[in-house]
Amino acid sequence: MAENSQPDVTKDIPKIDLSDSIREFSGQNSDYYVDTLSQIQATGENLNIWNKAALLCGPAWCAARGLWNLFWLFTIAELVALVQLGKGIWGDLGxxxxxxxxxxxxxxxxxxxxxxxxxxxxxxxxxxxxxxxxxxxxxxxxxxxxxxxxxGTWWLYLIAGIVLYVVLRYVLGKFANRLYELQYSAWRLNKKIASGFSLQRLTIALVILAILVPLTLYRFTVSSPVHWLVDVPVDNAYYTNSANALEGWFDRTAEAGKGVFDGITAGAQSVLDAMELLLVDAPWPVVAVFLVVIAWRVASIRVAIFTAASLCYIGLLGLWEASMVSIVLVGAAAFFCILIGIPLGIWFSRSEKAYAVARPVLDLMQTIPPFVYLIPIIAFFGTGRVPGILATIIFAMPPVIRLTALGLRQVPSTVVEAAVAFGATKWKILVGVELPLATPAIMTGVNQTILMSLSMVVIASLIGAKGLGQEVLTALQYVAKGQGILAGLAILFCAMMLDRIVQGRFQRQEDQ
CATH class of the missing domain: 1.10.287 (Helix Hairpins)
Structure with a gap:
C-alpha cells in the first residue's frame, strides 16, 4: 500500500508573500485587505468575512476603490429600491x-x-x-x-423597496472582498488599473449620487413633476430651423446634380432591364428549368431538388411574377454591391489609413435604420425600382467590403513571400495567391450581402420597388394575415434558394 501512495508535491511549492503588493494596491486600511485578500488568494474561495465599509457605504465604497462598473450597477439597482420606498412612503399612487x-x-x-x-x-x-x-x-x-x-397598495411598494435595498447591501457586503480581489489580480498584470482609496473618486461618486438620487426620486414619486424635468426645456425652433435647412440643401443638391443622378438611374435601369428579360419576360418553364439546372451544376442535386420544390410553391400560389421581380431586384443590388464592394475591400486591405476612414462610414451604413435611407434616396432619385435598389445597396454592401478586407489580411505572409521569391508581380500575387486564399471569406461576404438585399424587399416596396415586398405591404395595410404569411414564406424560400446555391458552390470547392 505504501508503494502505491503518491507523494504530496504541493507542500514543496514555495508560498509567495503578497503582503507588500496588497498594501501597495489597497492603500488605506491595508492590514485588513492584506489578511482578507491573502486568504482569498490562497483558498480561491469567498470567505465569510463581511466588508463593513461596502455594507454601510454601498456604491460610494465601490467608487472610492475604483470599482466603477460595480458602482453603476449598484447605483441603478439601489435607485430602483429607493423609488419603491418613495412610492410607498409619500408617493401619490392613484x-x-x-x-x-x-x-x-x-x-x-x-x-x-x-x-x-x-x-x-x-x-x-x-x-x-x-x-x-x-x-x-x-x-x-x-x-x-x-x-x-x-x-391602497402603498405597503407593497414599501416592503418591496426595503427588501430589495437590504438584499443589495447584503450582496455587496458579502462579496465585496471577492470582487476587490479580482481587481487586485488584474492590477498585478496592469498597474494602470485603479487601486487604493481615492478621495477624488469618492467625491465624484458623491456628486453623482447627490444629483441622481433626488432627481430620480422626485420624478418617479411625484404625480406632477415640473415640466423641465420631464421634457428637455428647449425651443422647438431649433428643430424646425434645422429641418428646413436640411430640406433646402437636399433640394439644391438634387437640382445641381440632376445629370449625375440621372446617369446613375440609367445605369441601374439597364441592369434591371437585362435581368428582367431573363427572369420575368422569359417563359416561366424556361426560367424554372434554368434555375434548377444552375442549382444542380453550381451546388448539388439536393439543392436542385429544394430549388424545384420552392419554385413549385411560388408558382402554385400565383406569386411567380412577384418572386421573379424580387429576385431581379436582389440580383441587381447584389451585382452592384459585389462590383463596388470587392475592389473597395482589396483597397482597404492594403491601406490601413483608408480603412480607418471607411470603418465609421461602414458602421453607419449598417447601424442607421433602413427607413432612413429612403429619405435621401427619394430626394435625389425619386421613387420606383431604381431608388429601391440604391437603398438596398447602401444597406447590403458593408459585409462584402469588410469580409473581403478581412480575408485578404488573413492570407499568410509566408505564402506571399514565397510568391515574391518566385518573381510574381503584385497583380499575379493578388489574382493567383491572395484572392484564392481569401475566397472563403469573400464568398461569406457575398452570401451575407445577398441575404441582406433580400431582407430589404419589403422596405424597398414602400417607394415603388414592387415584387414580394408589395404583397407583404398590401397585406399589412388590409390586415390580410393569410396573404402576408404566404408572401413572407415566398421571400423565405427565395432567400434559402440563393443561400443554398452560393453555399453549395463554396462547399463543393472545399470538398474538392
Whole structure:
C-alpha cells in the first residue's frame, strides 16, 4: 500500500508573500485587505468575512476603490429600491387614475349640457350624446375605483423597496472582498488599473449620487413633476430651423446634380432591364428549368431538388411574377454591391489609413435604420425600382467590403513571400495567391450581402420597388394575415434558394 501512495508535491511549492503588493494596491486600511485578500488568494474561495465599509457605504465604497462598473450597477439597482420606498412612503399612487377620472367626468358633464340643449331644440343627437355621457360617467367611476385600489397598495411598494435595498447591501457586503480581489489580480498584470482609496473618486461618486438620487426620486414619486424635468426645456425652433435647412440643401443638391443622378438611374435601369428579360419576360418553364439546372451544376442535386420544390410553391400560389421581380431586384443590388464592394475591400486591405476612414462610414451604413435611407434616396432619385435598389445597396454592401478586407489580411505572409521569391508581380500575387486564399471569406461576404438585399424587399416596396415586398405591404395595410404569411414564406424560400446555391458552390470547392 505504501508503494502505491503518491507523494504530496504541493507542500514543496514555495508560498509567495503578497503582503507588500496588497498594501501597495489597497492603500488605506491595508492590514485588513492584506489578511482578507491573502486568504482569498490562497483558498480561491469567498470567505465569510463581511466588508463593513461596502455594507454601510454601498456604491460610494465601490467608487472610492475604483470599482466603477460595480458602482453603476449598484447605483441603478439601489435607485430602483429607493423609488419603491418613495412610492410607498409619500408617493401619490392613484394620482394618474384620479386625473383620468376628472377628465372623463368633465367630458361627461359637457356632453350632458350639450344633450340638454339639443333636447330643448328637438335635435336627434340629444339621445346619443346622453348615452355617451352615461358611458363616460361609468368610465370615470371605474377610474376612481382603480385610483383607490392603487392608493391602497402603498405597503407593497414599501416592503418591496426595503427588501430589495437590504438584499443589495447584503450582496455587496458579502462579496465585496471577492470582487476587490479580482481587481487586485488584474492590477498585478496592469498597474494602470485603479487601486487604493481615492478621495477624488469618492467625491465624484458623491456628486453623482447627490444629483441622481433626488432627481430620480422626485420624478418617479411625484404625480406632477415640473415640466423641465420631464421634457428637455428647449425651443422647438431649433428643430424646425434645422429641418428646413436640411430640406433646402437636399433640394439644391438634387437640382445641381440632376445629370449625375440621372446617369446613375440609367445605369441601374439597364441592369434591371437585362435581368428582367431573363427572369420575368422569359417563359416561366424556361426560367424554372434554368434555375434548377444552375442549382444542380453550381451546388448539388439536393439543392436542385429544394430549388424545384420552392419554385413549385411560388408558382402554385400565383406569386411567380412577384418572386421573379424580387429576385431581379436582389440580383441587381447584389451585382452592384459585389462590383463596388470587392475592389473597395482589396483597397482597404492594403491601406490601413483608408480603412480607418471607411470603418465609421461602414458602421453607419449598417447601424442607421433602413427607413432612413429612403429619405435621401427619394430626394435625389425619386421613387420606383431604381431608388429601391440604391437603398438596398447602401444597406447590403458593408459585409462584402469588410469580409473581403478581412480575408485578404488573413492570407499568410509566408505564402506571399514565397510568391515574391518566385518573381510574381503584385497583380499575379493578388489574382493567383491572395484572392484564392481569401475566397472563403469573400464568398461569406457575398452570401451575407445577398441575404441582406433580400431582407430589404419589403422596405424597398414602400417607394415603388414592387415584387414580394408589395404583397407583404398590401397585406399589412388590409390586415390580410393569410396573404402576408404566404408572401413572407415566398421571400423565405427565395432567400434559402440563393443561400443554398452560393453555399453549395463554396462547399463543393472545399470538398474538392
Amino acid at each position: 394620482a394618474s387614475k384620479m386625473a383620468e377620472a376628472e377628465q372623463l367626468a368633465k367630458r361627461a358633464h359637457d356632453l350632458r349640457l350639450e344633450a340638454g340643449v339639443a333636447g330643448a331644440t328637438g335635435d336627434e343627437s340629444a339621445e346619443s350624446s346622453a348615452e355617451i355621457a352615461m358611458n363616460l360617467e361609468k368610465a370615470a367611476e371605474l377610474a376612481i375605483q382603480d385610483a383607490q385600489t392603487a392608493a
